[in-house]
Amino acid sequence: MKQGFRQSQAWLHTWSGVVLGWLLFAIFITGTVSYFQDEITHWMHPERHLADARSVDLDALTAALTERAPNAPSWQIGLPSARDPVITTYWRGEGARRFEHAVFDPATGRELVERPSEGGNFFYRFHFQLWHMDVLTARYLIGIATMFMFVALISGIITHKKIFKDFFTFRPSKGQRSWLDGHNATAVLALPFHLMITFTGLVIFLWMYMPWGMVAQYGDDRMAFFAQVFPRLEAPPRADTPMPVPSLQAFVDKAQVRWGGEPVESITVHNPGDRNARIELGTGRDSRVSGDAPHLIYDAANGELLEEYGELRPVAFFSRVLVGLHLGHFADPLLRWLYFLSGIGGTIMVASGLVLWVVKRTAQAGEKPGYGLRLVRVLNVGAVAGLVIAMASFLWANRLIPGALPNRDEWEIHVFFAAWGAALLHSIFRTHRQAWVEQFALAALLLTAIPLLDLATGNFHLPTGGRYSDWILTGFQLTSVATGAALFWLSWKIAKHQPRQRPERAARPQKLPPQDDEHRLDLEPSP
Structure with a gap:
């Protein structure tokens, strides 16, 4: 080098x-x-500007979603927060590859007809x-x-x-x-x-950049890897027995009591309108670096608590911490x-x-x-x-x-x-x-x-x-x-801005090598 x-x-x-x-x-x-x-x-989205998140009418929301997406496999509901004071919902239609989306006023449960925008x-x-x-x-x-x-x-x-x-x-x-x-x-x-x-x-x-370990263990089935590292609820099949969606507010109240007053941030209704419906509630995802939010699973028919999960495995926890640090969702203002x-x-x-x-x-x-x-x-x-x-x-x-x-x-x-x-x-x-x-x-x-x-x-x-x-x-x-x-x-x-002009440097005098008296140049005129 x-x-x-x-x-x-x-x-x-x-x-x-x-x-x-x-x-x-x-x-x-x-x-x-x-x-x-x-x-x-x-x-x-100016249509959201007058939404008031101080009161949330979940019964009105349930009625609106029942009319809007009655045959959806599930409803994913994001409850209002300080940064997003509206109710945001997603669902997948029958045979649809992409999720559909709608926004509702928290106080009235009325759907907000918004201008299309990526925001x-x-x-x-x-x-x-x-x-x-x-x-x-x-x-x-x-x-x-x-x-x-x-x-x-x-x-x-x-x-x-x-x-x-x-x-x-x-x-x-x-x-x-x-x-x-x-x-x-x-x-x-x-x-x-x-x-x-x-x-x-x-x-x-x-x-994605270094998939060799995952491929060696799971082959081409990458979804099996994610299902094992980040487990999620597998909803039971529909019973094809109609049953109205129960009051979601009652489940929210029970979850808040169990979590010591911590607010519910998300609700997922699996198999809505069916006897085998499940109510899943989550909290704390945006307030924790790892995003390991606890979840409660209730039977919609009798209100019985079926499962509580949310603790991540060490590898998943470490991965989520790094993701959380990058995204900063946990950060206060x-x-x-x-x-x-x-x-x-x-x-x-x-x-x-x-x-x-x-x-x-x-x-x-x-x-x-x-x-x-x-x-x-x-x-x-x-x-x-x-x-x-x-x-x-x-x-x-x-x-x-x-x-x-x-x-x-x-x-x-x-x-x-x-x-x-x-x-x-x-x-x-x-x-x-x-x-x-x-x-x-x-x-x-x-x-x-x-x-x-x-x-x-x-x-x-x-x-x-x-x-x-x-x-x-x-x-x-x-x-x-x-x-x-x-x-x-x-x-x-x-x-x-005016570019600085570099001053021209004076030419340095040429240095002559030292010489002895015999070879010294006599530069002075002779007398």
């Missing part, structure tokens, strides 16, 4: 971050906003399987990018031997030095989070904000690394950058600023696309990709600085105008109390305005 170990790690750090840096940025930013997936979904689920799905791509191919690509990220983190720690000292150092208006300081600061600020989120992101799909801010730091870390690569090579290239450098410049603007524009455009499309338009939810996604593509084209035909300034300014304008958009479309609501659910819409608007203000500031800083 001609170079030292640290120098080789610096090379590895640079190229492992650059090769898939644009994809890593997309993964980080969409994954970061997914920590508020439920809040984004709530904002994107925050779009960002969540895009984060780990992209979109308009084969799911397995996308997940393998995401896994490769995640491994590159993990390598970049480890090699970055090795390379920067003064990384913690440099964290407290920031030298503004110093060109490449300033970008490096910012890159180091955002990397170190949440370094444990970055390592955790990258490692757990790989482990989540370990069964404060911890969720820490997750979010750490994710923003990771997003800035990736973006600043991409910019730093360009700044360094632009200084080396002088006034005539090569084709490769110009291409990276365009991709940097399109992948970073362009993606922010696309995400903001997705939110605007939710409010502006008519609710009755066929395939409306797909059109929201079409707007996302169209805006992203337009931003990439814009960065081709503008100078590098103009592209950054204009695209960040446009993204800032779209985000800061979100409250005005709500006001213009009749969806502006002030908080009515001090509960978390009362502040979801206002919190979303304030976060959008704050993000837009930060982007306005960034656009302004780029616009006023």
Whole structure:
């Protein structure tokens, strides 16, 4: 090895971050906003905004589901929470491959007719399987990018031997030095989070990336593996003897007494409307890192408790803990904000690394950058600023696309990709600085105008109390305005930035080799 170990790690750090840096940025930013997936979904469905979760009429809900899905094998009911103050239901129709879905007002049991929209689920799905791509191919690509990220983190720690000292150092208006300081600061600020989120992101799909142990034990029957590691209730066959679904509230009351007042979060009615119906209730899934929520199984006919389960095996528990750490469902609002801010730091870390690569090579290239450098410049603007524009455009499309338009939810996604593509084209035909300034300014304008958009479309609501659910819409608007203000500031800083001119160094006098008196040159004139 001609170079030292640290120098080789610096090379590895640079190229492992650059090769898939644009994809890593997309993964980080969409994954970061997914920590508020439920809040984004709530904002994107105005039909839910007036729902009141302080009272829940389960009898009215049962009547509505009996009319809506009388022959479904089961009803899966998600009860309202602070983050999602509506009742969400799923069921599989006879012979249907996909689950059907409906949302109900908790207080009245009335079905809410919503505009079709992917909501925050779009960002969540895009984060780990992209979109308009084969799911397995996308997940393998995401896994490769995640491994590159993990390598970049480890090699970055090795390379920067003064990384913690440099964290407290920031030298503004110093060109490449300033970008490096910012890159180091955002990397170190949440370094444990970055390592955790990258490692757990790989482990989540370990069964897909490294399936050899599972295949050796279970062959091609992967479902047998999951059934053994994560056991679930197997409902008995239908008796084909009609029986009305009993009052679900009575089962909820009994479960809360058994759990010491802990609220019921989910209800599953197996074989609804049949003599062999079973009532399954769960709690605590979103309040525990492992998600090992206890479940109670009741006989719907006589109310007898048949089974209580929920304790996971060690392997399953360890897997669920890693998944829980990555998703952050267990986090209370404060911890969720820490997750979010750490994710923003990771997003800035990736973006600043991409910019730093360009700044360094632009200084080396002088006034005539090569084709490769110009291409990276365009991709940097399109992948970073362009993606922010696309995400903001997705939110605007939710409010502006008519609710009755066929395939409306797909059109929201079409707007996302169209805006992203337009931003990439814009960065081709503008100078590098103009592209950054204009695209960040446009993204800032779209985000800061979100409250005005709500006001213009009749969806502006002030908080009515001090509960978390009362502040979801206002919190979303304030976060959008704050993000837009930060982007306005960034656009302004780029616009006023003047590249530093390096002072020309005076030529050093040539050093002559020492000579003895015999060979010394007599430079003085003769008398």
